[in-house]
Amino acid sequence: MHPSSFEYFAPTKMKEALELLSKYGEEAKIMAGGQSLIPLLKLRIAAYSYIIDISRVEGLNKIRETGDFLEIGALTTVNELEENELVKEKYRILHEAAVQIADPLVRNRGTVGGNISHGDPSNDLPAVAIATKAKLEIVGKKGKRLVDADSFITDSFTTSLEEGEILGKILLPIPKVSSGGCYIKQKKSAGDFSVAAVAVNLVLAEDETIKSAGIGLTSVAPKPTRANKAERYIEGKKIYDSVAREAARIIVSEAEPSTDFYGSADYKRKVLGRIAEEAINLAFERGLVR
Numbered sequence: 064m065h066p067s068s069f070e071y072f073a074p075t076k077m078k079e080a081l082e083l084l085s086k087y088g089e090e091a092k093i094m095a096g097g098q099s100l101i102p103l104l105k106l107r108i109a110a111y112s113y114i115i116d117i118s119r120v121e122g123l124n125k126i127r128e129t130g131d132f133l134e135i136g137a138l139t140t141v142n143e144l145e146e147n148e149l150v151k152e153k154y155r156i157l158h159e160a161a162v163q164i165a166d167p168l169v170r171n172r173g174t175v176g177g178n179i180s181h182g183d184p185s186n187d188l189p190a191v192a193i194a195t196k197a198k199l200e201i202v203g204k205k206g207k208r209l210v211d212a213d214s215f216i217t218d219s220f221t222t223s224l225e226e227g228e229i230l231g232k233i234l235l236p237i238p239k240v241s242s243g244g245c246y247i248k249q250k251k252s253a254g255d256f257s258v259a260a261v262a263v264n265l266v267l268a269e270d271e272t273i274k275s276a277g278i279g280l281t282s283v284a285p286k287p288t289r290a291n292k293a294e295r296y297i298e299g300k301k302i303y304d305s306v307a308r309e310a311a312r313i314i315v316s317e318a319e320p321s322t323d324f325y326g327s328a329d330y331k332r333k334v335l336g337r338i339a340e341e342a343i344n345l346a347f348e349r350g351l352v353r
């Protein structure tokens with residue numbers, strides 16, 4: 064099938080993109096890598112009169128540490144993220160998620176900003192943003208604003224972006240010395256979306272108890288979710304087998320999976336329990352290595 068007809072713009076400056084968005088309002092749609100949007104247009108699940116392709120907008124594909132954050136431009140492709148040496152070395156949770164997204168073709172075009180802005184509860188990067196307590200920089204005609212990763216995706220395929228706004232950057236706190244993170248994704252076969260996935264980021268105190276925990280879940284609720292109760296349960300504790308097992312049980316109780324192509328709700332709970340326990344143990348082990 065072909066998409067319904069639309070007028071196409073390819074601005075190279077953020078200012079131009081914002082002007083086009085404000086001019087055409089609800090009839091316009093931002094496109095970045097097109098990996099999620101184009102299939103929707105081709106299947107005519109979505110139709111817009113104006114497509115604003117931001118993939119050529121300058122300055123939005125940098126990965127660099129500034130101040131307390133790793134700054135990732137929204138147009139950074141998943142492939143650029145996966146190949147980045149700093150990310151490989153210092154941000155394993157992010158690297159582990161990136162390499163498991165789809166296949167090389169999709170990763171070459173799909174962007175970090177698109178992966179998060181699409182609001183798909185099965186996309187992998189939002190859970191990482193939640194677990195690492197990332198902030199998102201949103202750009203609009205009135206200027207910039209920062210939102211917590213938690214409050215960005217408000218429901219399935221729905222974000223807190225207001226009309227005329229574009230996601231500009233993702234800001235991940237630079238990891239503390241004694242911290243460990245990981246992303247574990249259970250999928251049916253290579254390149255698939257997950258049955259369930261979990262991002263765990265732990266900061267350890269001097270005595271090896273958990274000072275701060277971040278746990279984000281993929282594919283087990285209508286939106287990417289923070290496992291609040293499990294975070295509170297492990298904070299202040301050392302991770303022993305029994306603690307990891309109980310935390311995993313709490314994580315499962317916080318999930319709201321539904322039956323779909325990837326498995327029944329019950330199966331997803333079982334998978335989540337197993338990978339959550341494994342992820343907590345692994346993140347803790349990584350945090351112990353100073």
Ligand SMILES: Cc1cc2nc3c(=O)[nH]c(=O)nc-3n(C[C@H](O)[C@H](O)[C@H](O)COP(=O)(O)OP(=O)(O)OC[C@H]3O[C@@H](n4cnc5c(N)ncnc54)[C@H](O)[C@@H]3O)c2cc1C
Pocket residue numbers: 092093094095096097098099100101137138163164165166169172173174175176177178179180181183185186187188224228229230231254255256257
């Ligand atoms: C076969 C296949 C398998 C896949 N498997 C996985 C997987 O395993 N894990 C996974 O995480 N993802 C997967 N994806 C999704 C893929 O990662 C997409 O690239 C990603 O969801 C969207 O990124 P994009 O840049 O292509 O966005 P687009 O398709 O261009 O846009 C998607 C949505 O985000 C909005 N948008 C894009 N950028 C911005 C921005 N900067 N500001 C505001 N709004 C913006 C668009 O308006 C649109 O609504 C898969 C996709 C395909 C086609």
